[in-house]
Amino acid sequence: MRAALLTDHTLEALAVAEVPVPAPGAGEVLVRVETVGVNQLDRNVIAGIGPGAVAKLPRVLGIDPAGTIVAVGPGMSEARLGRPVVVKPNIPCGECRSCAAGREADCPAQTVLGVHRNGGAAEFVTVPERNAIDRGEIPAALATAAVHTVPIVLNAFEAIGVGAGDRLLVTGAGGMLGQIALQLGVASGADTVGASRSAAPAPDGARVLRAGSPAELRERLAAEAPFDAVVDVGGHGPTFAAGIAALAWGGRAVTCAASVDPVLELDQRSFYLRRLRLLGVASADFAQVRRALKLVAEGRVVPPVAARFPLERIADAYRAPRTAPGKVIIDVS
Known part of the structure; x- marks a missing residue:
């Protein structure tokens, strides 16, 4: 599959490469990606600074992919196969006091897609099943623009x-x-x-x-x-x-x-x-992600999209000057 792979902490080291399609593990799903966004956290990974400094290279970027579930991990129900989803980037531990109280945003052990594990700037990505949120009729690009911001x-x-x-x-x-x-x-x-x-x-x-x-x-x-x-x-x-x-x-x-x-x-x-x-505050609870997507589906909040680039030009997307507020979208497929 094609994936935007970072091999060193410089934008020149970000290139689209052929890598193996990942296999979903226990509790995971495989998402065929349509869109992913350009984010400040990606820039931190590229520069090797701030919260991006923990990323181990090589790393596939992309924290907020949207697409369709095409496979599930061993022993899991296939009920969600074919469902359009968008991925909540922050992955809580599920075991701490905050997680038990439904305050996943405050989980001190949470990890992030595209930082601690390979992200969604690729044709396929594996994520925890719970992090793949149903997006209904929301188009993939709009869901990508919304899932980490709203x-x-x-x-x-x-x-x-x-x-x-x-x-x-x-x-x-x-x-x-x-x-x-x-x-x-x-x-x-x-x-x-x-x-x-x-x-x-x-x-x-x-x-x-x-x-x-x-x-x-x-x-x-x-x-x-x-x-x-x-x-x-x-x-x-x-x-x-x-x-x-x-x-x-x-x-x-x-x-x-x-x-x-x-x-x-x-x-x-x-x-x-x-x-x-x-x-x-930082991140959001699962319930807040669903409430936010409902606001988007109802048209009460419409995240602006500033520009779109194909996956092959993802490095150009990071170089492009910001001329208007809004999410820069990468069209993967």
């Missing part, structure tokens, strides 16, 4: 209870997660405002403030404050701090990113006197 944002929203009547601020609104957060804010019935350091579109029912610096953003937010909740999806600490400063008494803040500037500086006295709350 559930993370939904997790952030649910962690701080964003809902109807809230005044919501989304920091980092210009990126892929930001666009999803704006849509989800509107779908939740919140009065939704985004903040971005660059120009960013706003879905119907939301507004986006553009500010080139944290100082400018603080000034603009002062005229908009107070907010009940701030969701940061941009990973820029000073921008998130400006959002926290604009929170109301008892306001809630959550972040699910730290990829740009991870240093977050807060006025501790103001933070505790105003009874603010701050949480961090």
